[in-house]
Amino acid sequence: MxxxxxxxxxxxxxxxxxxxxxxxxxGAFVDDRQVPGMLHLAFRRSDFGHAKILKIDTEEAASMPGIIGIYTAETLNEITKPVIAFSNMKDYQATPIRALAQDVVRYVGEPVVVVVAENRYLAEDALNEIFIDYEPLENVVDPEYAASGDAVLVHEDLKSNILVAREFERGEVDEAMSSAAIRVKGRFRSRRKTAVAMETRSYLAEFEKSSQSLTLHSSTQIPGIIRDALVDILDIPGHRLRVVAPDVGGGFGGKASLYPEEIVVTALSKLLKRSVKWTSDRMEDLMSTSQAFDEIIDAELGLDSEGNLLALSADVLGDVGAYSIYPWTAALEPIQVVSFMPGPYRLANYRGKVRGVATNKPPTGPYRGVGRPASTFVMERLMDMAAGKLGMDPAELRLKNFVVGDEFPYRIGSGIVWDKSEFSECLNKATEKLDYETLREKQRIARSQGRLMGIGIASYAELTGIGSRISAAPGMPINTGxxxxxxxxxxxxxxxxxxxxxxxxxxxxxxxxxxxxxxxxxxxxxxxxxxxxxxxxxxxxxxxxxxxxxxxxxxxxxxxxxxxxxxxxxxxxxxxxxxxxxxxxxxxxxxxxxxxxxxxxxxxxxxxxxxxxxxxxxxxxxxxxxxxxxDPYFGTTTSASHIAVVDIDPETFKVKIEQYVVSEDCGRMINPLVVDGQVHGGVAQGIGAALYEEVIHDENGQVVTASLVDYLVPSSCEVPTIDVLHADTRSPSTIGGFRGMGEGGTIGAPAAIANAVADALAPFGIEINEIPISPERLYRLIEKARNSEKD
Amino acid sequence: MTRKVPINVRVNGTKYERMVEPRRLLSDFLREDLGLTGTHMGCEHGVCGACTILLDGDSIRSCLCLAIQADNAELTTVEGLGDIEALNPLQQKFREHHALQCGFCTSGMLMTVTDMLSKNTSLTDEEIREGLSGNLCRCTGYQHIVDAVRDAAKQAGDVSS
Known part of the structure; x- marks a missing residue:
């Protein structure tokens, strides 16, 4: 042939x-694996956001049936080294992570005591008979307060609660901004999310007597990193520690870090020379798996009277939680918010400022999209606000400013370089698919009938397949390339x-x-x-x-x-x-x-x-x-435009997504069935971020959203049919022409939906500056607008 | 430790006689005592639907049921559907439509849909989505699952009519 x-x-x-x-x-998920004689763990976790541990009494618990042993920091931290997420970033402050909380607890849900028992039921029975005396310390919950210098230190040996800070400027931002005919700005808030993989985290360390070696079966995304870390923490030769990720039930970033429980399971297996298993329950998952997207962002965009972008400034305060997570560090999310803020646009002047601040909440870590869902939300809101002021269509404003043709490769204000990707083609295909002009006409009719219909566009670019030139996490000294x-x-x-x-x-x-x-x-x-x-x-x-x-x-x-x-x-x-x-x-x-x-x-x-x-x-x-x-060295660019069409119920304030289009450039597709599936799932998580999902801590640092009844993951009724269009242009800079595409859906959706909701509410003059856009938040915004109309 | 009591269940056509603690969850009984680990635990609160099985033909959450409550019952778990080398028609449709990614929620999805289709095969998309709304999936965005169920319903309807 x-x-x-x-x-x-x-x-x-x-x-x-x-x-x-x-x-x-x-399938063979970790918890499916049963080894004869294996022991089970249960963790007693902190009930306090911030407290000194005065005394732990385990005597009664230890005498209960089926209990093999009970361990605290005193006994377990002796045999495990602290793990530190290092960074090359100037002024970065690391926070050592221990197997169990040492002296101080810093978030509700932090593991303090571990019970080893013959089965999980007996282990949990014993938890109730453990008594811990705490001396409560001030709970540092609000990130602005945490950063203010008035708050107590989350880690008392550090200089401040600011774990990471960075500032950079390209061009003449102040000058360009003051010359701008159009200026739009806002304070934007992205609330805390978590990954909620359907399989909770699970670890089984199998002890092999003959070779005195361990195999850790871990529901992890990063078996290589975990192996290397545990070799150091446990001081064990690498050939005696194998880490296997079998079938893993979703990750989305939540399983891409090293966890204290993973250290405990492995350390106890080594110590007891027995096989040891722990599987998180959902409540533990919602308070101890890494969280994300928790930022306050002040941003301003300046344009000339023709709609050309002139200047952008962004000041990001990221709430990174109690510890700088291993290996990514506290820089991962907040730094990437400022790094990706300029988006797929031609823009000469950009100033980014970012701080990551420690609070008494669970550590943040990678979550699908990392930084870019928040940066896209902000930039795309600003674009729509600017289009409104200019009286220009939002699609037109984007097309006018996209990096095109010969301008590639294009270096954005933060230093990231876009290689050639079809920014304009993606948006044009999306508007064609929806018959955008007709859709706007329909919207005019809907509005005249009093309906709250909105159309929202979000365009973004992301760096994928990152090579060894930079680390996947800013400043992290581990090669991910x-x-x-x-x-x-x-x-x-x-x-x-x-x-x-x-x-x-x-x-x-x-x-x-x-x-x-x-x-x-x-x-x-x-x-x-x-x-x-x-x-x-x-x-x-x-x-x-x-x-x-x-x-x-x-x-x-x-x-x-x-x-x-x-x-x-x-x-x-x-x-x-x-x-x-x-x-x-x-x-x-x-x-x-x-x-x-x-x-x-x-x-x-x-x-x-x-x-x-x-x-x-x-x-x-x-x-x-x-x-x-x-080693792709630089990596490559993936881009997309999303368009959401929403209808808001004026009685219940429920946002219904009527239509959703994703038009993306993921390079050469290996399997279109798989690409579509990844996009659908990514958008579903972006819908969650836009409308439903929020980890809430009260003023004492108590987690209010400790079950899936309170932390709302979109179900089949909240996710619409999604049309996916592909540019399918080979990346010029990777073997095979592939571009990474697992995260994009989650990056575009919050911005597209926020813009659609703002568009629907344009008659009220309401801007959407906070996600998730819950019915309660919408109700308050609309009430406020109605009341100010009356005044 | 509490005393154990005897239970008799039939699971996927096989009879089991076991001693269990009264507090033992049916999901733990299936997974740990019978080794039927295809039934997954996603929340232990009855919210996510991953542990869905059939009890006397109706879908239930096995994490909200005690093993002793299943005494004398007929249970079907995902292992009772098709075989790895001979998927049943519903499983086949899930595969054709790429209705699963990590596969963790899939067992519960299949059991819910098995129940749904046993009662009605002429379903609108809205009814399918309503029927799936008690089963959370974090990977697929549901679209391919809806496609698979629609196609399976059509096939089942065609066969029965």
């Missing part, structure tokens, strides 16, 4: 190989592709098999993919930051090409024809233009098993295996 007319595997809607096991209850793939054709002719990255819903077993199959010339079903096991790779970090398709896909491409070359070399010797005449396709090795062929099994036998097929010299250099590392 002509090489150009062969059906492509990359780009095909291949059904997922993960599905049969997951659909039949045969490379991944490795090892591909092997074994002596049975089987193709096995090993990757260090882990999968927790991204379909990587399928998509990486597609990449390897196409590059090697074998069938997709013939490629076995092994993921998420620290034992199979020398180094890997994991799956986060929209990186695995780019980095693992790139490494897989390189390794597959190298193995294919070896196949061709071996075959050319066996067929006694030049290598150029060998073709590998569909798992068969052909001599071009003849009917001579063999399959991989025959070739593998010849290479490895059959005597006398090759000379000693050839055999010594001929295997069918390759390991390749890929």
């Amino acid at each position: 002509d090489i150009n007319t062969r059906p492509k595997i990359i780009g095909a809607r291949v059904q997922r190989r993960e599905d049969p096991r997951l659909l039949t209850g045969n 490379t991944e490795t793939a090892r591909i092997r054709v074994d002596s049975s002719g089987s193709v096995i592709a090993y990757f260090g990255v882990a999968s927790h819903g991204q379909s990587l077993e399928t998509t990486l098999a597609q990449v390897v199959a196409e590059e090697m010339g074998v069938k997709v079903e013939d490629v076995e993919v092994v993921l998420g096991d620290s034992a199979v790779m020398a180094h890997s970090t994991g799956t986060y930051a929209s990186r695995s398709a780019v980095l693992a896909g790139g490494a897989g491409t390189l390794a597959a090409r190298a193995v294919r070359e070896k196949i061709v070399e071996a075959a050319s010797l066996l067929f006694e024809v030049p290598a150029e005449e060998i073709d590998v396709y569909d798992g068969l090795i052909h001599v071009s233009g003849t009917n001579r062929k063999m399959d991989l099994r025959e070739l593998a036998r010849a290479v490895y098993s059959e005597m006398g097929r090759f000379t000693k010299e050839v055999r010594e250099n001929l295997d069918l295996e390759a390991t390749k590392l890929y």
